[in-house]
Amino acid sequence: MHPDDLVRERFHFLVNAPALFNAVTTAFELRLFQRLSGHPGTTAEDLRSWSGLPAHQLRVLLQAVCATGLLRRTEDGGYVNSATAQELLASDEDDSWGHILVGWKEVYYPAFAQLTTALKAGTNTALDAYPGTGTTLYQRLAHQPQLEEVFHRAMTAFTLRSLDALVARPEFASVGHLLDVGGGDGTTSFRLAERHPEMTATVFELPTVSRLASNHTDRVTLHPGDIFEDAFPTGADAVLFSHVLEIFSPEQISRLMRKAYDALPPGGKVFVYGYNVSDDETDGVFSARLSLYFNVLASGQGMAYPAADYENWLTGAGFDRVTTIRGFPYEHGLTVGEKHSS
Ligand SMILES: C[S@@+](CC[C@H](N)C(=O)[O-])C[C@H]1O[C@@H](n2cnc3c(N)ncnc32)[C@H](O)[C@@H]1O
Structure with missing residues (x-):
């Protein structure tokens, strides 16, 4: 053809x-x-x-x-x-793509009617349809518990669909205590802890979202708070940002990476997991949809940054041995860095 x-x-x-x-x-x-x-x-x-x-x-x-x-x-x-x-689509289980479609129908796509306006304004004008004063969708959804539920059910389903390859990575075998920054309902931490019976984890999430998925191990605990306003909890030897950094601007990402660096002991590891647009920024339909959604509605900034951007930000924050593992499903990549041992 x-x-x-x-x-x-x-x-x-x-x-x-x-x-x-x-x-x-x-x-x-x-x-x-x-x-x-x-x-x-x-x-x-x-x-x-x-x-x-x-x-x-x-x-x-x-x-x-x-x-x-x-x-x-x-x-x-x-x-x-x-x-x-x-x-x-044939099941109602937590990982059904049906839940993702319902979330996109209820939350994502109504906002896209605003795309031209939002891109011209340089801000997420579709957020005006949501009550409240927070500048991100995550904060505003706190005023609409039913929609927040739909949104998080969709996010959990997508996380479950994109998690197996991450959980199987050998890099997590040496982690003792994981800090899961913006960890949602803890699905990722639970699955990692299930795979690695010695691992414990802390999920650092907004107070309104801080409800762990039920029926899981007590090795995963909650630390409600704001990842920008509040200090990162100490005691972790690894920090995970899963589907979180892409929401924010380069300046905010650099701040979060420095906070991760300061919270880690020498030899501690940082993991950045999420969508990576192709290196030349000309390919990736999942990445394109996500980046547009952030800019029209969720945060007014951010995108599925290419892996090289994350590598530069990690290096800039002081991490070394920075590398990206590519080829995960749904255009995902895992960028890893380590804090100097000396
Ligand atoms: C796309 S979800 C990712 C959830 C989970 N890490 C995963 O991979 O499924 C982004 C999460 O970041 C959280 N978040 C956004 N801004 C935050 C903030 N300022 N403080 C704490 N959590 C925040 C949201 O509530 C949301 O659960």
Whole structure:
């Protein structure tokens, strides 16, 4: 295929994608993928009496989801999940992509109508739709507990989807006590502690978010606070920033890296995990979406910085042996540094 034919094909898909995205999210909310997982080959008529949807509206929805390839109609007129729908959307478990879609539908994409305005203004103008005075979405969501729940369920699902390769890294085997900065509900710390039975961890999070996921080890504890305003808790021999630094500006990131350096003993390690746009900043659809979302809504700054930026900031804060492990799923990278031993 000629390279421009591919661009044209992608163009045609992407201009229809907002509608198709919503069709797929609606199908998850109506539990169509979940239903077809247990009852593959169900006909439109049976789906209609099961869902209670008007026949015509169900027909329109099924056509849209079939057009994405996520559902397929069999020769007998029944509907089945594709292998991808079965893997990503057919369950309600914590790691279901369905929770991510609902979070993007409820929080991310309504804000994108403001993109031109926000980029011209140089600030996250879509935040005006949220009550409160904080300058980030994380602070404002404290006033809307239900939406905050949806948002964090989406974040946890994405974390679970992108965590296995991180948890398997041998660099964590030598960590005794981990400080998980902006650690959300502790999902990452829990999974690391599960993998490394000697490890303990402290999750440093905003007070309103500071609720640990339930049914987990007591080797993970909470330290509610603001990572900029409050001192980093001491006693850790490693600091993890997972999906956190990209929210902020280069100046703020440098401040956080210096705080990490000061909190660590000699030989202590720092880990930066998250999205990395390609080195030449011309590729990465996950990175592009995330960077735009930060600038239109979440913080008004930040982006999925290239790995080289993190390496420079770590070196600037005094860390050495700085290196990046690349090739994680979803355009993720892990940049590691060590505080001088002497
Ligand atoms: C994208 S989430 C990442 C959560 C988790 N580390 C993960 O990888 O799933 C960013 C987290 O940073 C937290 N955060 C943002 N600003 C903060 C601040 N000033 N102090 C403490 N936590 C903050 C948010 O509440 C949110 O849970």
